Amino acid sequence: MSIFEGFLSTSETLAAFSDRSFVDAMLRFEAALARAQAAEGLIPASAAHSIVGSCQVDLFDVDKIGRDSGRAGSLAIPLVKALKEAVGLFNPDAVPYVHFGSTSQDVIDSAMAMVTGEAVALVQADLARATEALLVLAQRHAATPMLARTLMQPASVTSFGFKCALWAAPLVRGMARLRTASERALQIQLGGAAGTLAQMQRQGRHPRAAVRARMAAALGLRDGGTQWHTQRDEWVALGCELALVTGSLGKVACDIALLSQYEVGEVAEPGETGRGASSAMPHKRNPVASMVALAAAHRAPQRVAGLLAVMPQQHERALGAWQAELAEWPQLLMAAHGSTRAMAWALPALQVDTARMRANIEQVRAGLPREAADEWFSPALAEDAGAQALELIEALRAQGAAAPAAGPAR
Template sequence: MTDLLWPGDERAGDLLTDAAVLAAMVRVEQAWLDALVDAGLAPKALHLVGLVGPDDVASLAAGAEGGGNPVIGLVSLLRERAVPPGGAESDGTWIHRGLTSQDVVDTALMLAVRDALDRVAGELRDQITSLVGLVEAHRRTTMVGRTLTQHAVPTTFGLVAAGWLEGLLDVAEDLDRVRATLPVQVGGAVGTLAAGVELARLTGSADPEAVAVQLARATAGALRLAAVRPWHVRRRPVTRIGDALVAATDAWGQVATDVVTLARPEIAELAEPVKAGRGGSSTMPQKQNPVLSVLLRRAALAAPPLASTLHTAAALAVDQRPDGAWHAEWDTLRTLARRTVVAADQASELLAGLRVDGDRMRANLDAAGDGVLAERDGIRRLATDGGTSEGSKPHSYLGATDLLVDATLARARTSLEESP
């Protein structure tokens, strides 16, 4: 999958491509059919995985308009191809029996998104490791603290990086919760499990409702998803994913904004990692543009509107199955997830190779003069009835920096120890 107008898209590889989503839909159909067979409701196991593939994407996409989604065409193909030579044609009719299109699409998206979330989680671990190193190396590298773009009081780059680290630790915790609760969607036509109940009743089950519930649980277990009640119009599972992804791009955007600011030639305290062919200009050969940070800011700016679309769709989900709101989620979620994976990879590269000029930071702090100690001097005058005390060096006014850094490092080490 390529995207000429989203530089770096190739970093997401095959995640959430049409072929990946199609493969996930087949896995859902397979898990459901296996559950029917294991429960004694369908007569024969069939092997569905591999019956359709990338070569079928174009025709399925073209035919999806007829029913508003690609599942109808997929089921037809599976039924056509699943029965081996000499087999009973009726065996294929058990494919998809008891499911609805939304069950397949929703569950397949959970599977495809899970792969993307796993990738982001891995990148976050790498970023946390990189930031631990930066914080430890620069916990006493003094620099000007800036508020509202102006010089404020002294700080250290270690504490600045610790702030970035806290943001990523928050994101990693949120993401872990989402990954652990990705749900299966097995509701049938209107979320009542009616088809499963009827199939169980017709086969003589003493407790057909329990059989229907077990079908959903078995499908969830086969796909390693959470078994939950049908959520056709309760779209929090989708918005929860969107919120976690946007929180990630928010955190990377904040890092990138600091980097592009501190990499300005007149400040020159930070610089991106050097890579041949990156950062150049088409007309100004002297430039070394902070491209990774620019692209991370792009992702941070573009992600929230995508999540907003997911929330709008959730609010407009109507009846027992949504009419258009659900359809608006699919590509929105795919786009948001792929772009977040791209940003995750770019953020890992940025933090692993970030160049810190401690001498420049100290020089800028020294050049700021006594103004950066104005707050301290005001407090001293107040506390000493107008008197002054010794010590005018900026490094003497760093507050509880060491304690704050220690707390962040301890949290990060715990996170790394507990992560798989």
């Protein structure tokens, strides 16, 4: 992670996609594979015991595995080699059963699904906090008059509560879509070298489905019923939903940044010592949370474009396309959580200057003929907008309450 990116994300997401965390997830896959295969009689129980006992990330040189992956072309190859060496120290007879019947994409995709599940849960939690804060603001300021602006110019009078409810609406929809997409995408990957799990058979038995189901349950992933080595639609759909949420938060951040300009002064991000300070101008107070959310909204489309671009993958396993996808994916999650965390921090304590809102309306009224001022810029127009805000709040809360509980299928 570059020094130029770290402050745009969160420590939790950076940790989830760290080298150590990812190698640990790969080892959890290998341990679950051995347990499931032993339970189905595919490998000896003694071999599974040795493999599981060796799948401890503290036993491995994570940095070396990362360095060796460049030469091997896959992170899984040096990891499996190191795991076999570790197992062989205590039980040489178990070595042939390490990674048995699996392939590099199985372990890497499954590990990516595991760490992605952690990151998505963080995004969902902060998104819920940001959305609830907006709904509270919408209720509190349902009839607070403010200028509506179109093409960056005063247009008429709306209410700040209605504006907040409209900010919240795509976030409520986004939470529902993100929940559905994550439930479908966070699934076990298990197909073996050519996607058929041909090695997982003994004496006419084909316990492939049972092994996959056991592993999915153990790792907290969905069992999709087959492998998805080059069928990336549901995985990319999750990426698209993350980008949509990030874009919706970027819209909120854009409006807050504009409203917090000194010349407007209608809202401000909450104050905190050292936050938003200028290196040269002590009087400045920069909207840093909005900046982070806007940066994420600018970055996410490129990440999703990368995911969509590599969907045409060759035959049963891809050359180059899948590897490019792997490089794009963590960046998208880091941007998405950076955005949701920033807004979840700023919105609950957003400072609203209702007097300044009214003053800005009066300033526009003063420059217009009386009839035009009363038709377009009467503060009383906020009452109708407020009624619409209350209706929308009720609908959004009902929509949120009707959504199923968050989290991947187990």
